[in-house]
Amino acid sequence: MRPEAIPGTLNHGCMHTRSTPKEKYRFIPGDAVPSITSLRAIPQKIEELSRELEELSGFPEEKFIWIIRDVGFSCTCCGRCCTREFNGHVFLLDDDVERCLRVDAGALIPAPDFELCDQHGNFYVSGYALRCRENGDCIFLEDKRCRIYAQRFRICRVYPYMLHREWGEDGMHDWRQIAGLNEHGEYHAHLSEEECRCIADETTSYERDFLEKEIAFYTFCLAFFKQNNLRPVRKVYDQQMREFERGEAVTVYVFDRGALKRHRVRRQEY
Numbered sequence: 001m002r003p004e005a006i007p008g009t010l011n012h013g014c015m016h017t018r019s020t021p022k023e024k025y026r027f028i029p030g031d032a033v034p035s036i037t038s039l040r041a042i043p044q045k046i047e048e049l050s051r052e053l054e055e056l057s058g059f060p061e062e063k064f065i066w067i068i069r070d071v072g073f074s075c076t077c078c079g080r081c082c083t084r085e086f087n088g089h090v091f092l093l094d095d096d097v098e099r100c101l102r103v104d105a106g107a108l109i110p111a112p113d114f115e116l117c118d119q120h121g122n123f124y125v126s127g128y129a130l131r132c133r134e135n136g137d138c139i140f141l142e143d144k145r146c147r148i149y150a151q152r153f154r155i156c157r158v159y160p161y162m163l164h165r166e167w168g169e170d171g172m173h174d175w176r177q178i179a180g181l182n183e184h185g186e187y188h189a190h191l192s193e194e195e196c197r198c199i200a201d202e203t204t205s206y207e208r209d210f211l212e213k214e215i216a217f218y219t220f221c222l223a224f225f226k227q228n229n230l231r232p233v234r235k236v237y238d239q240q241m242r243e244f245e246r247g248e249a250v251t252v253y254v255f256d257r258g259a260l261k262r263h264r265v266r267r268q269e270y
C-alpha cells in the first residue's frame with residue numbers, strides 16, 4: 001500500500017480545505033473563503049475540529065511509520081517548498097512565534113485566509129505567518145538556503161510529511177501522509193526505524209498542536225463575540241476582502257498564545 005499522491009501545486013485555505021502541511025501555511029491571493037458566516041456555525045466548527053483531533057489520535061502509529069519507510073523520501077534541498085512556486089505561506093504555531101520573536105520579530109505577519117469577520121469589518125485569524133519577499137520567497141530564504149535552518153519552524157521541520165484527512169476523488173475522507181508525492185525530492189532511500197519513528201512523532205505532534213490551536217481560536221472567538229455582541233457576517237467579510245484587495249488597510253485580530261492581538265495590514269504586505 002502506498003500513500004496517495006497530492007498535487008505539488010499547492011493551493012489551499014485553512015484546515016478543512018488544506019491539502020498539504022505547508023500548503024495550509026501558504027496563501028494564494030484572493031483565495032480566502034470564510035467557512036464561518038454565523039455565530040452558531042462556530043460550535044459546529046469546534047466540533048468538526050475536535051472530531052479531526054480524535055481521528056488523528058486514533059491513527060495507528062505503526063502504519064504511519066511503515067508508510068514513511070516504504071516511501072523513503074529524501075530531500076534534495078531544492079528550496080522550492082520555501083517559495084510561492086510551491087507553497088503559499090508558512091503558518092506559525094505558538095512556540096514558532098516565540099522563536100520568530102527571538103530571530104526577527106519583523107518577519108511576523110497576520111496569517112492570510114482570515115477565518116472570521118465581524119459586523120464592523122474586523123477580521124480574526126488563528127495565528128501568524130512568515131512574511132514573504134515580493135517574489136513570494138520566504139523572508140528567510142537566501143540563495144535557495146534557509147538562513148535560520150537550525151531554528152526553522154515546526155512545519156519547516158516536518159514538511160513534506162503530514163497526517164490529516166482530505167476528501168478523496170471518490171467523495172470519501174482519506175488520510176494523506178506525504179505532500180507533493182513524486183513532485184519533489186527523491187524516493188526509496190533507506191530510513192532507519194528510529195528515523196521513521198522520529199518523523200512520525202514530530203508530524204503527529206505538529207498536526208495535533210495545529211488542531212488544538214484552531215480549536216482554542218474558535219473557542220476564544222465564540223466567547224469574545226458573545227461578550228461583545230459581535231457576529232460573523234459574510235457580506236461584510238466579502239466587502240472587507242474587496243477593500244483589502246484594492247490595497248486599503250484592514251484590521252486583523254490575531255489569536256496569539258491565548259489572546260487577540262490587533263494589527264492593521266495591507267494587501268501589499270503579502
Ligand code: SF4
Binds near residue numbers: 082130139140141156
Ligand atoms: S523558515 Fe527556512 S525552511 Fe522555513 S520556509 Fe522559510 S526558508 Fe524555508
Ligand code: SF4
Binds near residue numbers: 074076077159
Ligand atoms: S525536495 Fe521537497 S522538501 Fe526538499 S527542499 Fe525541495 S521541495 Fe522542499
